[in-house]
Amino acid sequence: MSLRLAVLGAGAVGGSVVELAAEYGHRVVGFADSSSGVVDAGGIDGERALERKSRDGAVGDDDPDDVLAADYDVLVEATPTTLGDAEPGFSHCLAALERDRHVVLANKGPVAERYADLRRAEEDSAGDVLFEATVGGAMPVLSTVADYGPGHISTARGVLNGTANFVLSRMAAEGLGYEHVLAEAQDLGVAEADPSFDVDGTDAALKCVILANVLSEARGGDVFSLDDAEVTGIKDIPGSALDLATEDGRTIRLIGEATPKRVRVGPRLVPQHGALAVTGTQNIVQFETEHAGQLNVSGRGAGGPETATAVLADVARLNR
């Protein structure tokens, strides 16, 4: 069945959802950035909206609120992740759920910072909330947790930030220092001008908070937010530490770990050729399961089209 999508957020992910939706059999009936919108019950012209956005900064002549008020089946919330109250993303979710519409999140804020509030709103709604795209881009992380059963997974750990991993794997492979590799990553567009969200571990921590919330929920446990995470970034790792690790057949990766009780992110020694030592911007998540040992999922943990496919996988799940 073709579903009608309203897409909020015109960054790389929102834009890619608009571009790919038709290929996956769905119709985008509304699209908004923070200050403009375009609504068409027959399906917007996505290409035109994106062209206009890059030309004059607006996706269309309508108001963003018109998109939120449009007649859609699924709200795709892909506005930037915000911390604390997770606004305006959280209110967007609420507005959709109050109208008994489904919500698919690419924005980590509502599930990392206000998980309990969001689940309560979902309970009162005929709509469901899915958020595969918030953890590990294209990788089937949360769907694997859902299928396997979150109550039968004790730990999820892995490399959940491609920028930090690119920097660490280049430092180890080339023997270069942090500042040098970071500047290179910025030149390549792998790191942002302000890379703190990635290199401080915040982005990986948000993903681990989301995983911990899902694992904990299955056991009736605590709800986590970023404040509950123990986070150390990669800025203070000297090149000499990587050299020493290499001599010992190991390397250093920024590893996030989520259990039903705890969230931690920090640099860890891992075997040089082991599953966790992915290179470049690659991500991996390793699940410790109750009856099946370790399960690993790896792939591109970020990127517009990649993350959009996770959004569209959630839409497909809602459609079943």
Add this chain to the structure above:
Amino acid sequence: MSLRLAVLGAGAVGGSVVELAAEYGHRVVGFADSSSGVVDAGGIDGERALERKSRDGAVGDDDPDDVLAADYDVLVEATPTTLGDAEPGFSHCLAALERDRHVVLANKGPVAERYADLRRAEEDSAGDVLFEATVGGAMPVLSTVADYGPGHISTARGVLNGTANFVLSRMAAEGLGYEHVLAEAQDLGVAEADPSFDVDGTDAALKCVILANVLSEARGGDVFSLDDAEVTGIKDIPGSALDLATEDGRTIRLIGEATPKRVRVGPRLVPQHGALAVTGTQNIVQFETEHAGQLNVSGRGAGGPETATAVLADVARLNR
């Protein structure tokens, strides 16, 4: 919601489903091996049935047909894989679908050898057929294909037989010959007394046939069976070939490859520390996707409890 399962097959997988079902919230109302059965609408005593099976070879006093005729929601078909007409597994599936019941397969036969017949029977039924457990044990292979969209995956390749992989990785690591390592694997219980199904590539080929059927179906293409697969086993690989590969930073793995057009299984050179060079009985599947590059899934590709978790993941999907 708790579902009522009828489990056919009392080998490692069927037995593990009986043992684990309650933990996943479901009730086993019937259980059969090839010559005996036990039926109880209130839920069978699984432990007792398995004890009796190991003591006197029968799971209970009922007939296997009584289990097929019981009032269940999901038929779990875990009898041994047979080639050609895939009987008696195929008829079991048909009997369930004709009564509008769901079928979850661990038996590869019906989906590898009679895919079109099975899909036709499913179309005429209110019941659905799922078969995650037929490919890669605990690994979320077919669910990843379903979520990502089979029409957006061009190739699935990987290591799909743990016995063959154990033999090859031991040969490479220890510099030992095929016969020596195979005997060792048999002593460890990793290889069966007659290992031909594994080392000839048949088992991996069946899994690739199933994957190709799913990829092809999404494009309205051909249906495959084992006869359509190009299969080469590992028996004729000399230790010297592995030594040469190692010198070159590579190693040899039995790689299966499924596309919408073709199924191939054979020894291939792969990078020694690359994703495909999993060791021991580990399995991996690598998907080439349209918008998200490569996605990898790895873990235990066989084993009773491991494969049972895949069966129970399918049951959970039916339950949503």
